[in-house]
Amino acid sequence: MKVRGLKVIIYILLDVCVCFSTVYPKFSRSLDKTGFHRELLTSVDMPRELLPDYFDGGDIDCHMLFREVIPSGAYVDPFQLQEQRHFGGPDVKVVDPVDVEKPEVQSFEIVALVYANLTSDGDSWVASYSLPIHLRYHSISPDVDNMEVIFQKPEIFLRCNDAKSGITHYGYRGETVRQESLGCSSSDIILCDWSMIQLHQQNSSLHAWVPVGKTGHFTIVTVGTVIATTAACFLLIAKALKCYTTKGTKDS
Incomplete structure (x- = not known):
């Protein structure tokens, strides 16, 4: 009887724990x-x-x-x-x-x-x-x-x-x-x-x-940026001069 009563108490406690864990x-x-x-x-x-x-x-x-x-x-x-x-x-x-x-x-x-x-x-x-x-x-x-x-x-x-x-x-x-x-x-x-x-x-x-x-890439990135920027500027200047020359030729 004592063992059965103990089991009942354990089952009740387990049910309570499960209940609380779900709320x-x-x-x-x-x-x-x-x-x-x-x-x-x-x-x-x-x-x-x-x-x-x-x-x-x-x-x-x-x-x-x-x-x-x-x-x-x-x-x-x-x-x-x-x-x-x-x-x-x-x-x-x-x-x-x-x-x-x-x-x-x-x-x-x-x-x-x-x-x-x-x-x-x-x-x-x-x-x-x-x-x-x-x-x-x-x-x-x-x-x-x-x-x-x-x-x-x-x-x-x-x-x-x-x-x-x-x-x-x-x-x-x-x-x-x-x-x-x-x-x-x-x-x-x-x-x-x-x-x-x-x-x-x-x-x-x-x-x-x-x-x-990374700091180790600082020099490469800086030099690359300067080269790319300079090249882009020269290309824009060349494009502008070409357009100006073409327009002057047509006007004449």
């Missing part, structure tokens, strides 16, 4: 395209059991906010984001000033707030977006062919809106790290209460490699 948001992230212009794809899948009380009444909708920290080796273009927003692109507020011309060594991290709605796919609620990312040029190096740019996991916040009583903060059935007052939307200066949610994926950073020039 956390699922986070996925990838870096699409190649070269200096990439797409940062991010998605959060919220199982229905995390948000049952919100949607039963039909008057509450939820939103997510992603706080992206773009490393100094990359940047987002605010004008590009604004243009894409008109055609269904991500709703983004760039917190820091952005100089798209500066190289990595003269740049700093950029904080961008990405707002996304939760939409149902039947079994869960999903928030996703595609953020255009541009890599910066890096300084030349004596012995390195490529430099690494690391994109860390964003901080993710949840907020729900009650259509009857106005904007109200709700928790969710999971681990809430802390609450913060952030803009209600990308164009709103009014602050709302957001709840940061806990994700269990520990290794979710992404890596991009940027090719860099």
